[in-house]
Amino acid sequence: MKIGIGFDVHAFAADRKLVLGGLTIPYHQGLDGHSDADVVIHAIMDALLGAAGLGDIGTHFPDDDPVYKNADSMKLLKNVHSFISRDALEVSNMDIVIMAQQPKLAPYIAEMKDSIAQALNISNTAVNVKATTTEKLGFVGREEGIAAQVVVLLMTKRED
Ligand SMILES: Nc1ccn([C@@H]2O[C@H](COP(=O)(O)O)[C@@H](O)[C@H]2O)c(=O)n1
Numbered sequence: 001m002k003i004g005i006g007f008d009v010h011a012f013a014a015d016r017k018l019v020l021g022g023l024t025i026p027y028h029q030g031l032d033g034h035s036d037a038d039v040v041i042h043a044i045m046d047a048l049l050g051a052a053g054l055g056d057i058g059t060h061f062p063d064d065d066p067v068y069k070n071a072d073s074m075k076l077l078k079n080v081h082s083f084i085s086r087d088a089l090e091v092s093n094m095d096i097v098i099m100a101q102q103p104k105l106a107p108y109i110a111e112m113k114d115s116i117a118q119a120l121n122i123s124n125t126a127v128n129v130k131a132t133t134t135e136k137l138g139f140v141g142r143e144e145g146i147a148a149q150v151v152v153l154l155m156t157k158r159e160d
């Protein structure tokens with residue numbers, strides 16, 4: 001068993017789509033970034049890479065590489081999944097916390113779980129997604145951005 005942790009923050013920006021967990025969420029602003037700025041998927045990738053001892057997303061997908069301009073983070077997640085599969089590892093489960101004062105994310109949580117599970121080829125019961133405000137405290141509370149934290153457990157693939 002191998003455990004990993006991932007954390008990421010992106011600031012809100014006007015004229016951007018809000019992409020979280022692979023879903024485009026209706027909101028009057030999105031998150032700033034070189035890629036699509038999907039803070040949830042970025043934290044998942046860092047947790048997976050950490051558990052596998054493979055560094056971090058910036059090492060694999062540099063933020064000054066034009067290839068990743070507006071990149072679809074779900075595609076990058078599928079790449080990370082191939083790295084861990086190559087090392088004979090698979091996801092046992094993951095737990096995700098999204099820190100957002102706004103928007104209300106509860107209506108999107110079930111679909112987000114499905115989209116993440118599908119990208120990783122695992123059951124949606126292995127993915128837990130939670131949202132919390134920070135009670136109006138700090139940069140999240142001031143609605144300056146969104147943060148995400150992920151803990152993942154990897155196990156060695158069973159031989160069939
Ligand atoms: N962006 C968010 C934040 C929270 N929720 C849901 O509200 C519940 C209560 O949040 P608190 O921060 O007041 O503890 C939380 O458990 C989530 O179910 C949400 O949907 N979207």
Ligand SMILES: C[C@@]1(CO)OP(=O)(O)OP(=O)(O)OC[C@H]1O
Pocket residue numbers: 008009032033034035036037042057058059061062063064068071076
């Ligand atoms: C995936 C990448 C690619 O540029 O996305 P960014 O939008 O730059 O986001 P950040 O979380 O700052 O760094 C990760 C990068 O590797």
